[in-house]
Amino acid sequence: MILIAMGVSGAGKTRIGELLAQRLSCTFTDGDAFHSAANKDKMHHGIPLTDEDRWPWLAAIRAAIEEKQRDGQTAVFTCSSLKRAYRDVLRGGDRDVRFVYLKGSFEVLRERLKVRTGHFFDPSLLQSQLDTLEEPGPDEAIEVSIELPPDEIVARVIAQIALEQQQQQQQQQQQQQQ
Numbered sequence: 001m002i003l004i005a006m007g008v009s010g011a012g013k014t015r016i017g018e019l020l021a022q023r024l025s026c027t028f029t030d031g032d033a034f035h036s037a038a039n040k041d042k043m044h045h046g047i048p049l050t051d052e053d054r055w056p057w058l059a060a061i062r063a064a065i066e067e068k069q070r071d072g073q074t075a076v077f078t079c080s081s082l083k084r085a086y087r088d089v090l091r092g093g094d095r096d097v098r099f100v101y102l103k104g105s106f107e108v109l110r111e112r113l114k115v116r117t118g119h120f121f122d123p124s125l126l127q128s129q130l131d132t133l134e135e136p137g138p139d140e141a142i143e144v145s146i147e148l149p150p151d152e153i154v155a156r157v158i159a160q161i162a163l164e165q166q167q168q169q170q171q172q173q174q175q176q177q178q
Contacts, residue, residue: 001074001161002065004031004090006081006136007102008129010112011146012153013078016102019154021076027068031079034060048128058089065090065097082132087140099141100157106130108147 003024005017014030021028034057039049061079068075081087081099091097104112109126136143142160144153 002068002094002097003076003100003157003161004081004087004097005076005078005100005102006087006141007104007146008080008082008109008133009126010109011102011104012112012150013080013102015150016100016153016157017076017078019150020100020157023154023158024074024076026074026076029064029075029077031057031061031077034064043125046124048125048132054086055089058086062090062092065094066092069094069096080129081136082129083134084136084140087136098161099136101136101141101143102146102153103135103143104146 003017003020005013005020007013014032017030018028035043036056039053039057042049042053058079061077065075065077077090079086079090081090087099091099106126109130113126142157144156146153148156
């Protein structure tokens with residue numbers, strides 16, 4: 001299973017991703033590590049990324065996902081995954097790739113970005129990301145409010161995954177009985 005913590009900048013993807021990986025005893029990979037120097041420079045200077053900027057970045061993350069899958073590993077990644085088309089690239093048609101949408105209001109996100117240090121993202125780009133965001137539906141992601149404490153977010157995600165796995169097992173058993 002591959003989990004991808006998604007959302008706009010300031011949603012807590014890295015923190016929640018690290019906690020999920022810890023709870024699942026698996027690896028954690030921050031999708032920001034796959035950005036080119038040019039992408040990081042653009043964001044640092046308040047220039048929004050285009051789709052053309054993002055496609056190579058998404059392809060690099062997808063390649064890392066495939067590597068984990070080939071090795072049979074469970075892993076947690078982070079990636080803003082703002083559009084459904086981006087999520088489709090990352091998913092690559094695999095049912096074992098699940099998104100965790102960390103949803104928050106502009107006000108909460110803005111406050112988080114004001115106090116964040118050491119990141120290349122210019123906080124002035126928040127509105128641009130929110131404008132680009134195509135919120136995932138329940139068929140695409142587990143949605144959790146970022147206003148919950150991090151441990152509660154992780155607990156809800158783990159509980160939802162367990163419920164989905166139980167439902168899949170029940171469906172498989174019913175199909176075998178037919």
